[in-house]
Amino acid sequence: MTIAATRRGFLTAAGAWATASLAGPRAVAAQGDAKVLLLGTKGGPRVNKGRANPSNLVVAANRSCVVDCGYGVTRQLIEAGVEAHEVRSILITHNHSDHVLELGPLVYTAWAGGLREPVDIWGPPPIKRIVASFLDSMAYDIDIRIEDEGRPDLRKLAQVHEFEVPGDGSVIVFERDSLKVSATKVRHPPLSHAYAYRFDTPGRSIVLSGDTTYSPELIALARGADVLVHEVMHLEGLDRLLSRVPNAPSLRKHLIESHTTTEQLGRVAAEAGVRTLVLSHFVPGDDPSITDAMWSEGVRKNFFGEIVVGRDLMMI
Ligand SMILES: [Zn+2]
Numbered sequence: 001m002t003i004a005a006t007r008r009g010f011l012t013a014a015g016a017w018a019t020a021s022l023a024g025p026r027a028v029a030a031q032g033d034a035k036v037l038l039l040g041t042k043g044g045p046r047v048n049k050g051r052a053n054p055s056n057l058v059v060a061a062n063r064s065c066v067v068d069c070g071y072g073v074t075r076q077l078i079e080a081g082v083e084a085h086e087v088r089s090i091l092i093t094h095n096h097s098d099h100v101l102e103l104g105p106l107v108y109t110a111w112a113g114g115l116r117e118p119v120d121i122w123g124p125p126p127i128k129r130i131v132a133s134f135l136d137s138m139a140y141d142i143d144i145r146i147e148d149e150g151r152p153d154l155r156k157l158a159q160v161h162e163f164e165v166p167g168d169g170s171v172i173v174f175e176r177d178s179l180k181v182s183a184t185k186v187r188h189p190p191l192s193h194a195y196a197y198r199f200d201t202p203g204r205s206i207v208l209s210g211d212t213t214y215s216p217e218l219i220a221l222a223r224g225a226d227v228l229v230h231e232v233m234h235l236e237g238l239d240r241l242l243s244r245v246p247n248a249p250s251l252r253k254h255l256i257e258s259h260t261t262t263e264q265l266g267r268v269a270a271e272a273g274v275r276t277l278v279l280s281h282f283v284p285g286d287d288p289s290i291t292d293a294m295w296s297e298g299v300r301k302n303f304f305g306e307i308v309v310g311r312d313l314m315m316i
């Protein structure tokens, strides 16, 4: 992987900045280990200064897998030293806009950057319709560029694998080289399809929760994993957030029923027996008065392993 800019890179979990010229994300994970790079760690579709909207990159078995495509995913990848056209696998946890808003534009940008090989996109219904609608909206431009610039047809390169997970177990999404990716259904009402993903390599296992409330299915998927990246919600901070928005009552109801509080998260991590818990998808994600210690406090009541309070461009 060639990385040019000096500013590009990523944060280590200890908070040090690793420039991509020293070791790009894929080079770091080249030893049979999986690594996860947090691209955007703020939950929800609102766009602010500070944390970017949800997206992650898992690098394993020399493969770059984007998990979720919130607004800004392409720019965050570039900041980390990964060009859009290097991404061959995209997994979507669920079809809330903060997880898919930039899916189409990421694939389009990969194509604009010279993509000539298929990109595989996995996710729950109606992911097929979401991708097809985006490509349809860009048909005028795509047709012109095929004719004018000799590009392959993007509609044939974007391979969508829409799949359903039964409510009582996990499925294998794909197995390639030494990487196995599996999924389970999690609880994120009112959506009927929301998934968590597990990445297993010989050296390391990483689980990403997607959006979920306390979910026994997620605990089963994450059992014994080295790293669990899990969404988190801070209740007191949430109430401050809600005092600033017009649709507070219905938004609070949704958030309580479909997301995980800090105390609940400690239980999840302890019951799953994970080694390292990484907090991400922060709700609220734009309240600087909630310190890292405050995010960890509720989790620590139930979980005694390593806790990492995630930041954008942090690699674990
Ligand atoms: Zn979300």
Ligand SMILES: [Zn+2]
Binding pocket: 094, 096, 188, 211
């Ligand atoms: Zn969601």
